[in-house]
Amino acid sequence: MPELPEVETIRRQLAEKIVGKTINQIEILAPKIFIGEVKTAIGAKVVGVGRVAKVLRILLSNGNALLAHFKLNGQFFWRGPGDDSPARFTCVIFHFTDGSRLLFNDSRKFGWIKAMENFSEESAAAIEPFCPDFNLKNFFAVLAKSRRPVKLVLMDQEKIGGIGNIYANEALFAARISPFRPANSLSVNEAEKLRNAIVKILQKAIDCRGSSGKDEWYRQLDGSPGGYQNHFLVYQKNGQKCPRCGDPITRQNQAGRGTFYCPACQI
DNA sequence: CTGCGGTCCTGAAGGC
DNA sequence: TGCCTTCAGGACCGCA
Numbered sequence: 001m002p003e004l005p006e007v008e009t010i011r012r013q014l015a016e017k018i019v020g021k022t023i024n025q026i027e028i029l030a031p032k033i034f035i036g037e038v039k040t041a042i043g044a045k046v047v048g049v050g051r052v053a054k055v056l057r058i059l060l061s062n063g064n065a066l067l068a069h070f071k072l073n074g075q076f077f078w079r080g081p082g083d084d085s086p087a088r089f090t091c092v093i094f095h096f097t098d099g100s101r102l103l104f105n106d107s108r109k110f111g112w113i114k115a116m117e118n119f120s121e122e123s124a125a126a127i128e129p130f131c132p133d134f135n136l137k138n139f140f141a142v143l144a145k146s147r148r149p150v151k152l153v154l155m156d157q158e159k160i161g162g163i164g165n166i167y168a169n170e171a172l173f174a175a176r177i178s179p180f181r182p183a184n185s186l187s188v189n190e191a192e193k194l195r196n197a198i199v200k201i202l203q204k205a206i207d208c209r210g211s212s213g214k215d216e217w218y219r220q221l222d223g224s225p226g227g228y229q230n231h232f233l234v235y236q237k238n239g240q241k242c243p244r245c246g247d248p249i250t251r252q253n254q255a256g257r258g259t260f261y262c263p264a265c266q267i
Numbered sequence: 268c269t270g271c272g273g274t275c276c277t278g279a280a281g282g283c
Numbered sequence: 284t285g286c287c288t289t290c291a292g293g294a295c296c297g298c299a
Contacts, residue, residue, distance in 0.1 A: 001292075032275095054293085071293055072276090108276045110293070139282095148269070157294075164293070215279080216290075257268085259293065 002070035004129065004162030005205035006218045006226065010076050011173050013213040014102075015049040015220040017078055018058070021047075021096040030091035033106065036115030040064045041094075052124050065119035068104065073217030077103040107217065126162035128164030129149030129202050140191040149184060151179035152255055153212050154198075163198065166211055169260045171197040173234045178266045179259045204231065232262040 004008070010050045022045045050056065056076075058066040060099035077087050081099030092113055094102040100141050104113060125141065127133045143150065152195070153159055154168040163171070172179050174197035177190055186194070204212060210226030212218050213236055219225055233243050238251035238260055247264035 072291080089297085106276095107278065108292090110275065146268085155293085217278095221268090256272085 001070050001164055001166070001216060002074065002210070002218050003054060003164035005166055005167070005202055005208075005228065006210035007051055007056055007070065007162075008206050009210045010221055011049050011051045011056055013078075014056070014058075014076060017100070017221065018046045018096070018102065019048060020045065021098060021100065023060075023094055024097045025095035027093040027095065028091075030106070030109055033091040033104065033109060033111065034113050035114070036117075038115065039067055040115035040117055050121075053126065053128055053157060054164070055063075056118040057119075059119070063118055065116045067114040067116060069112050071106070071107055071110035071112075074104065074106040075217065075219055076221055077105060077223055078221045079103060079221070092219075107147060124161060126157060126159055126161040129163070129199055130161070134195070134199070136192050136195055137186070139195045140186075140188055143186050143191055146183040148183055149180050149254065150194075151259060153183040153256075162202075165231075165257055166213070167198070167201055167205065169235045170201050170233060173261060173266060174201060174266065176266055178263075179254060179261050204228065216247075234262065236260065 005025060010089055022043065023041050026041060028034045041060060041064060044062045046058055047061050048059040049056065050059060050213065054069060056068040079085065080099040082127060087105055088101050089105045089107040090103050091106050091109065092104040100235050146153050151168050154163050156167065171194060175190065177186065177194055177212065184193060198211040205228040206226035208231065209220055210218055211228040212225035213229040213232065234249050237249045240249050242249055242262040242265060245265040247262055250263050252259050
């Protein structure tokens with residue numbers, strides 16, 4: 001599922017393709033996906049592509065913006081002029097004046113695209129990895145405020161932006177912390193280990209251009225899979241030996257989501 | 268504040 | 284082979 005590294009990968013690849021191009025048509029094949037009015041973006045030039053947490057922002061020359069959320073299995077695919085290669089589950093097609101197209105595909109239709117008028121970049125409430133406010137002091141303060149299991153706090157987009165199920169599991173394993181520990185039970189030392197693990201793992205995942213695990217629909221802009229799934233240590237590894245202590249990796253349901261961890265060495 | 272269950276949606280996987 | 288059931292899951296919402 002697209003989390004921070006996947007959305008960041010798409011952001012970088014998309015910026016190379018569409019900055020400077022003008023949108024001349026938007027084709028909507030699945031109406032529920034597109035929120036707002038098409039005319040917000042028609043005739044506008046793309047001036048930048050940004051990202052906040054898991055949300056992509058396409059900034060337009062007219063002061064408006066298109067925001068996109070991939071949710072579970074949304075995809076952006078690029079088609080150059082004359083490239084008619086087929087795609088499945090296409091919901092929205094952006095046409096540019098040079099004949100190139102950007103496809104938004106989503107088999108489950110959980111994702112969305114929002115056309116925003118007079119878009120202003122308000123400051124986000126959540127702290128976010130790779131932003132200056134994601135320091136130990138702020139991170140520890142977020143954890144200290146909640147008795148909920150630490151994994152759920154990591155994935156709470158109102159508190160920390162960009163972390164989903166894959167990287168929450170992997171970061172907690174790297175920091176040797178049980179996903180079920182109340183967030184406020186972590187020491188400063190443990191919080192520091194966890195913070196550092198998050199930054200390190202997300203950076204490595206960005207370097208690998210995201211994760212395309214066995215159930216993952218994530219693909220890069222050109223349709224090719226990412227590479228970080230080859231570095232998973234616990235995610236989708238239930239039944240296999242823990243690479244650290246050899247005990248079996250366990251899968252357990254936590255708030256409706258699969259939690260993968262080593263009960264022996266994550267304390 | 269916290270947790271729980273339901274909702275959206277449909278491909279994939281498992282059972283018979 | 285094929286039909287039917289179950290599961291997964293990010294964000295959100297109502298309710299206890």
